[in-house]
Amino acid sequence: MPPDSTDPEFSQLDQEALRFHMRPQPGKVGLAATKPMATQRDLSLAYSPGVAAPVRAIAADPDSVYDYTSKGNMVAVVSNGTAILGLGNLGAAASKPVMEGKAVLFKRFADLDAFDVEVEYTDPERFIECVQGFGNSFGGINLEDIKAPECFEIEKRLRELLDIPVFHDDQHGTAIIAAAGLINACHLTGRKFEDLKVVLCGAGAAGLSVIELIKSMGVKDENTTVVDIHGVVFKGREGDHQRLAGHAIETEKRTLLDAVEGADCLLGLSAAGAFTPEIVAKLAPNPIIFAMANPTPEITPEEVAKVRDDVIMATGRSDYPNQVNNVLGFPYIFRGALDVRARTINEEMKIAAARALAALAREDVPDEVAEAYGGDRLQYGRDYIIPTPFDPRLIHYIPPYVAEAAVKTGVARKPIEDFEAYRRELERRSNPSASIQQRVTASIRKTQKRIVFAEGEEPSVIRAAFAFQNQGLGQAVLIAREDVARANMRAVGLPDDALEICNARLSEHNAEYADFLYEKLQRRGFLRRDVQRRVNNDRNIFSACMLKMGHADGMVTGVTRHSNVVMKDVTLVLEAAEGSRAVGIAAAIAQDRTYLFGDVSVSEFPDGEGLAEIAIATAQAAKRLRITPHLAFLSYSSFGNPPGERTEKIQEAVRILDRRGVDFEYEGEMAADVALSPEQHELYPFSRLTKPANVLVMPAIHSASIALRLLKSAGGATVIGPMLVGLEKPVQIARLGASVTDIVNLAGIAAYDLNTVET
Structure with a gap:
């Protein structure tokens, strides 16, 4: 527990x-099966007797294992837990959450199936023997969190013993991303690698790999100085392992402060605080500082700025410019390597990845990346020398360079003949819509909206509000009685002052809200005392008033009340946005495709006009989420067959959109399989949809709810929402008893504001 x-x-x-x-x-x-397993015939083909055919084929031609099994898309993430993140040697079992996380990143960013394998052996020989035994079951091996210097020998030997790529990401991932940044930093400062004077502080696995990679790219041995915990690595120093001794130089310098005198570049892979202002001051003009220690860099950009203003700087942190992030490397390197069935990942492939990343940073930044950074238009320069993980082009930009290098160096079993076709294939693998929540998160960190958590006395809401604020997503405000909220804050392990609390009854704005609401509702049968009581006692009413009067930017509620009750409260205060209506939409991510459903929570049986408005609102939300809408009105029939009165309102909705001249694709009425099928044009060549539908407008709430829940429960889809759009202010209503994660996600959606009109 x-x-x-x-x-x-x-x-x-x-x-x-x-x-x-x-x-x-x-x-x-x-694990999910990739073939149907529903009938006796399916089982006969998948196992006995049908499986004998691919067995015989592979026995006759071992390379055909790539044709008949999933090996070509599988990576093993292997560790013995001797160097877990920044936690040290905690053992193989303790490393499993990290390795599972790495497997998820492989799938998320490169559509590679990765499986974690935790090996109990810390003895290098036994570890090597173990991995050798199962290694060729996979298309590649990603070694992770293995301590130095053992990791050097382990990787070297496994590369020799196995006929597949073996890659220790702790070493080479950091090296590749750092090298990409260094290429561009040199370009901006007018330097060449062969003239670059480099000091490395931190001689662990990652540090030595960085220095070795940039040496292979042109940096000279005599221009590099390595400094470890004992000082400068010089020739004749005793106790250094073979790989470290290989970087020793003839020098009288013994400290980091000595070594940095006049250096062009200072690379840090050591510990927080390792770089002092004095060290920074001694570097050459226009120096390059990569302070990559995690979670706290050797020196922060703010500290450097106090010393000088001519520095190009990178760190390992996402909250500073130029993040050296391994996720920019390993998914795409393995993608390119496995797509040509490479036997190894060699130096040329790593250099190709570094150069590709550097080249990508110089290209025009797409809207998706600008959106992830709050609308800021990133441009190649001192604060943007490395692409961001949010860049959707990575999947189809980096792997072809890696694959091409593999082909040119002769390590590819299956050369690619048409690289343009390969890039198009990779582009189809990319799924930028699966990063909806990441995009929202990155954007709202910039804006820091003030979000009201209406049910602020609930422990789950308190935890969600703290998580929202603690993650830097915005400012959280609990609507609650102070004594109850603080007691519950202590109960969940938070200090009393962790969050702002607003008591509706005691608020300085209480009378102002009551005056406003009475003026709005007096001709609807509300007496002044009724209005005052609601402002005092109903947290949804009070929270909505905060939004209406500009005292907050967004609101999340619904954990303790049904959504229809919440909507009645909120709409006493807030109106529909001009030219719109309240619509509940949900995003469902299933099998690497994202669908938006509308309406799932507000209008029970919309008429034709209502369906048209739902379509417009849902398409607008799709655009706000950077999803190009291809909208289908779903029904039990397709284009009048079979006919029925229930389809008439859908046909009317289509005619209304025709008259309005909207700027998105739409079609209907359509059965779900027709809307989602790429082959729909064979049966219905007149269809206006150029792609399978990704925005689905349902004829009623019950059908939307049934479809969404089936997709989630039986289809394993990830569902975000329902998300409310169409009100004049952003309000999100969680489901009754929602989880902390759901509440945080909806608070983020409220801060992002799906009602915002794109220009």
């Missing part, structure tokens, strides 16, 4: 992480 909230070893964030990993089922990965 998760630790008690008073356990000093586990913070609130730690406890949320434990719950995340435990529920609804333990872990972060699972």
Whole structure:
């Protein structure tokens, strides 16, 4: 079970992480069959007797294992837990959450199936023998969190023993991203690699790999100085392992402060605070500083700025420009390597990846990336020398360079003949819509909206509000009685002053809200005392008034009341946005495709006009989420067959959209299989949809709810929402008893504001 909230070893964030990993089922990965398994024939083909055919084929031609099994898209993430993140040697079992996380990143960013394997052996020989035994079952091996210097020998030997790519990401991932940034930093400062004077502070696995990679790209041995915890690595120094000794130079310098005198570039992979202002001051003009220690860099950009203003700087942090993030490398390197069935990942492939990343940073930044950064238009320059993980072009930009290098160096079993076709194939694999929540999160961090949590006395809401604020997503305000909220804050392990609390009855704006609401409702049978009582006692009414009067930017509620009750309260205060109507939409991510459903929570039986308005609102929300809408009105029939009165309102909705001349694709009425089928044009060549539908307008709430729940429960889809659009202010209504994660996500949607009109 998760630790008690008073356990000093586990913070609130730690406890949320434990719950995340435990529920609804333990872990972060699972297995899904890629072939149907419903009938006896399916089973006969998948197993006995049908499986004998591919067995014989592979026995006759071992390389055909790539044709008949999933090997070519499978990566093993392997660790013995001797160097877990920044936690050290905690053992193989403790490394499993990290390895599962790495597997998820492979799938999310490169559509590779990755499986974690935790090996109990810390002895290098036994570890090597173990991995050698199962290694060729996979298309590639990603070694992770293995301590130095053993990791060097382990990777070297496994590369020799196995006929597949073996890649220790702790070493090479960081090296590749750092090298990409260094290419552009040199370009901006007018330097060449062969003239670059480099000092490396931190001689672990990652540090040595960085220095080795940039040496292979042109940096000279005599221009590099390596500094470890004992000082400068010089020739004749005793106790250095073979790989470290290979970087020793003839020098009288013994300290980092000595070494940096006049250096062009200072690379840090050591510890927080390792770089002092004095060190920064001694570097050459226009220096390059990569302070890559995690989670706290050797020196922060703010500290550097106090010393000089001519520095190009990168860190490992996402909250500073130029993040050296391994996720920019390993998914796409393995993607390119496996797509040509490479036997290894060699130096040329790593250099190709670094150069591709550098080249991508110089290209015009797409809207998706600008959106992820709050609308800021990133441009190649001192604060943008490395692409961001939010760039949707990575999947189809980086792998072709890696694959091409593999082909040119002769390590590819299956050369690619048409690289343009390969890029198009990779583009189809990309799924930028699956990053909806990441895009929202990155955007709202910039704006820091003030979000009201109406049910602020509930423990789950308190935890969600704290998570929202603690993650830097915005400012959280609890609507609650102070004594109750603070008691519950203590109960969940938070200090009394962790969050702002607003008591509706005692608020300085109470009378102002009552005056406004009475003027609005007096001709609808509300007496002044009725209005005052609602402002005092109904947190949804009070929260909506905060939005209406500009005292907050967004609101999330619904955990303790049914959504229809909440909507009645909120719409006493807030109107529909001009030219719109309230619509509940949901995003469902299934099998790497994202669908938006509308309406799922507001209008029970909309007429033709209502369906048209729902379509417009849902399409607008899709655009706000950077999804190009291809909208289908769903029905039990397709284009009048079979006919029925229930289809007439859908046909009327289509005619209304025709008259309005909207700027998105739409079609209907259509059966669900017709709307989602790429082959629809064979049966209905007149259809206006150029792609399978991704925005689905349902004829009624009950059909929307049934479809969405089936997709989630039976189809394994990830569902975000319902998300409310169409009100004059952003309000999000959680489902009754929603989880902390759901509440945080909806608070983010409220801060993002799906009603915003794109220009």
